[in-house]
Amino acid sequence: MATVKGGKVVLFGAGGPVGAAAIESLKDHYTLRVTDLRPMEEVAAAPPQNERAPIPAVLGAPHENRVVDITDYEQVRAACEGMDAAINVSVVRPHPVLAFHVNTVGAYNVAKACVECGIKRLIHTGPFHTSLGFNADYWNDFQVDDNIPLHPGDDLYALTKYLGGHITRVFAEREGLEVLTFVYTSFRPSAVLPEERGRGLHPFTTSWEDTGEAMRYGLQAPEMPSPYETFFICARLPHDKYRPDKAKQLLGWEARDTFAALYTRP
Amino acid sequence: MNITVIGADRPLGAALAAGLGPEFEVTAIGQTAAEGCRAVDILERDALDAALSGAGAVVFAAAFDAEADSEQELLDMAARGAYVALTAAVAAGSGRVVLISRLDLLRDYPERYAIDPQWNPIPRANAHELVPLLAELTGREIARKGEIEVCCLRLGAIGSETALDDALAALRTALTEARTGHHWWVKHVASRGRFAKEA
Numbered sequence: 001m002a003t004v005k006g007g008k009v010v011l012f013g014a015g016g017p018v019g020a021a022a023i024e025s026l027k028d029h030y031t032l033r034v035t036d037l038r039p040m041e042e043v044a045a046a047p048p049q050n051e052r053a054p055i056p057a058v059l060g061a062p063h064e065n066r067v068v069d070i071t072d073y074e075q076v077r078a079a080c081e082g083m084d085a086a087i088n089v090s091v092v093r094p095h096p097v098l099a100f101h102v103n104t105v106g107a108y109n110v111a112k113a114c115v116e117c118g119i120k121r122l123i124h125t126g127p128f129h130t131s132l133g134f135n136a137d138y139w140n141d142f143q144v145d146d147n148i149p150l151h152p153g154d155d156l157y158a159l160t161k162y163l164g165g166h167i168t169r170v171f172a173e174r175e176g177l178e179v180l181t182f183v184y185t186s187f188r189p190s191a192v193l194p195e196e197r198g199r200g201l202h203p204f205t206t207s208w209e210d211t212g213e214a215m216r217y218g219l220q221a222p223e224m225p226s227p228y229e230t231f232f233i234c235a236r237l238p239h240d241k242y243r244p245d246k247a248k249q250l251l252g253w254e255a256r257d258t259f260a261a262l263y264t265r266p
Numbered sequence: 267m268n269i270t271v272i273g274a275d276r277p278l279g280a281a282l283a284a285g286l287g288p289e290f291e292v293t294a295i296g297q298t299a300a301e302g303c304r305a306v307d308i309l310e311r312d313a314l315d316a317a318l319s320g321a322g323a324v325v326f327a328a329a330f331d332a333e334a335d336s337e338q339e340l341l342d343m344a345a346r347g348a349y350v351a352l353t354a355a356v357a358a359g360s361g362r363v364v365l366i367s368r369l370d371l372l373r374d375y376p377e378r379y380a381i382d383p384q385w386n387p388i389p390r391a392n393a394h395e396l397v398p399l400l401a402e403l404t405g406r407e408i409a410r411k412g413e414i415e416v417c418c419l420r421l422g423a424i425g426s427e428t429a430l431d432d433a434l435a436a437l438r439t440a441l442t443e444a445r446t447g448h449h450w451w452v453k454h455v456a457s458r459g460r461f462a463k464e465a
Contacts, residue, residue, distance in 0.1 A: 073338065096311065100346040104400070105338045108393070115391070134411045154353055154408045162407065163345050163400050170399070174391040 002120040002178040004030075004085040004219040011035060012070050012079070012110055013090025013102075015043035017187065018125065020056035021212030022087060027059055029216060034059060035068035035079050052189045054208050070106035073113070080117040085219055086110060087123040091161070099160040107164030111171035111179070121178045123218045124168045126161040128183045128232070129153075130204055130242075142239075146183070146232045146246040165230075172228035180218050180251075181230045184211065185242075190257045197266040203241040206234045207257035217253035224250060235259060269441065270295060270321040272314075272351050273328030274303040278366065278424060278433075282327055285434045290441070293321070296328070297343075309346050314354040323441050324355045327366040329401035330421065337393035344397040348404035355414055362415045364440045365405040367398040369422045369454060369461050377460050383420070383452035402452075409450035418452040422461060429457040 008031045011019055015036035026032060034040055034056070044058045058065060068075045070090050080086060088110045092102040107124065114122050131139040132153045138144050150165075152158035165181055172179040185204035214233045232244040235255040248254045268291045273279035275296025280303060283294035295317050299305035307313040308328060318324060328347050334340040348365070355363050371387035379385075387402070389395035402418055409416040417440040422428040436455040445451070456462040 071338065097309075097346070100342050100349070101338075104345050105341050108341055108396070109338070111391070136410045151410055152407050153411045154349075154356070156349075159349065159404065159407060160345070163403060166399065166403055167341075167396060170389055170396060171391045173388070 002224070003222055004121055006030060007084035008033065008082060009085045009087060009219065010079050010083045012068065012076070012086065012088045012106070013037075014056055015040065016089060016091070017049050017053040017208050018089045018184070018211050020054040021208045022089065022215040023056050023059065023212075024054070025212030025216045026219075027057070027063065030219070032059060032063045033066060033079060033083065034063060035066045037067065037069055039067055040065040053187075070109060071101045073109045076109040077113040077116060080110075080113040080119055083117065083119055085121045085123070086114050086119050087125075087215060089125050091125075091157075093157040096156065099156050103157070103160035104163040104167065108167045111168045111177060114177050115171060115175045119177070121180070121219065122168065123215060124165060124179055124181045126165050126181060126183055127158060128185050128204060129155055129158040130185050130202075132158065142241050143243060144241060145243045146230050169228040177227065178224055179228045180221075180224065181228070182214060182218065182233045183230060184233055187211070192259065192261040197261050198264060199262060201237075201259055201262040203237055203239040204232070204234045205237070205259065206255060210235070210255045210257050213256070214247065214251070214253050217247075217251040221251040238263065267291065267322045267441065268293070268320055269323050269325060270318055271325040271327060272296070272308055272347075273326065273330070273332075273366075275300040275305075276328065276331045276333075278330045278421075279325075279327035281424070281430055282325060282366075282434065282437060285430065286438065287434075293317070309343065309350055311350050311354055314350050315357060318354050318358040318360060321355070321358055321360045323362040323364070324351060324360050325364045325366065325437065325441075326351045326401070326405075329397050330366045330368060332397060340393045340397055341400065345400040345404060348401040349408075352405060352408040352414070352416070356408070360414065362417065362441065363405065364437060365401060365416055365418045367402050367418050367420045369420045369427070369456060370395060371398055371402075371420065372461070381454075381461060383454055406450045412449055415445060415449050418450070420452065420454050422456050422459060427457065427459045427461070428455050432457045
């Protein structure tokens with residue numbers, strides 16, 4: 001059984017806003033090994049990724065903060081030792097070399113280390129690039145659900161994460177590692193500012209706060225129907241463009257923030 | 267037709283570059299210099315842009331029999347190498363890329379199955395088996411944009427399963443045949459054994 005209702009969880013790439021939200025949601029339920037390329041104290045002292053993005057808390061004992069370079073297999077493996085589950089929220093977007101090293105090879109390192117260390121559940125993450133400017137990107141489609149194959153085109157970020165996702169799929173199907181891949185597009189804070197009311201929003205939007213809770217549901221969910229499952233982690237919006245129904249069905253999670261104030265006229 | 271073979275510092279790429287025949291004007295490049303093969307950093311876009319200038323078509327053979335000092339380097343070579351080759355070929359205006367892959371991606375299906383390119387690849391979870399998958403996925407997804415045609419030739423072990431002459435014949439056809447419709451297609455090239463058509 002891959003369900004992880006308590007115990008130890010390692011986070012990779014936890015210095016970003018999704019990592020910050022995950023830390024906040026998990027810290028009272030699990031003992032966390034929080035890892036990033038930079039020391040977490042340095043991450044916490046730096047400006048946020050954007051004006052309203054969350055900054056990760058620096059946890060004290062019993063939690064642990066550790067510097068881990070996800071491109072270094074030995075460091076990744078050491079970070080997985082003794083853990084019950086792993087979460088990979090690492091990402092590099094624009095760099096032509098590091099994008100491959102972190103998003104693709106890093107995914108390999110994490111999946112391999114999970115198998116070697118006996119970890120049964122990995123939550124992997126990646127983007128759904130909804131508009132890449134070619135006809136196979138689903139931008140003009142509606143009622144798109146979690147099981148569609150992504151079409152990253154030649155977008156560096158999209159493609160490198162896509163390859164990393166396929167690597168984790170192979171480990172899931174071959175090695176008994178259960179992989180839940182959480183897919184995101186547009187993030188924003190839960191709170192809607194007065195000047196934002198009625199201005200609309202991207203049809204695939206998630207609050208950072210909800211991303212953290214989705215991690216907890218992902219760890220605690222019962223065994224999946226297949227070893228590799230992909231989930232849209234977003235609000236169910238009346239546009240009916242993207243349907244995050246599988247997260248509700250298999251994880252019991254649905255977004256609390258549905259942003260009615262953004263898509264209705266004030 | 268001007269053809270650039272990427273990965274000609276490895277045995278298969280060298281054999282393909284040498285054997286294509288007089289109707290092709292071949293430029294052979296690889297990560298390291300070898301006989302008849304010029305050293306180009308095939309992981310760097312600027313270097314490859316210069317190398318592919320004027321190429322009417324490109325053969326990406328570097329993922330077939332790649333070697334590296336670590337699993338991580340091997341995966342990077344396959345994924346980044348395919349990405350750089352494909353995007354540089356698009357930028358150079360090359361009409362077509364032939365991507366050389368491996369039948370090993372399908373070897374774990376039961377032998378009684380009549381496997382063709384419509385079967386889903388099932389590599390094992392190790393770097394060597396993931397290499398051709400990463401190269402193929404990169405080629406397929408870039409082809410989906412419609413800016414270049416990519417033909418994937420899956421070969422078996424050269425000599426014992428896929429005769430070199432058959433690989434060369436399939437490559438010549440892939441470089442020259444007229445196509446319409448999809449920009450990505452896959453062919454299996456086996457001379458004998460379970461993947462051969464008459465098997």
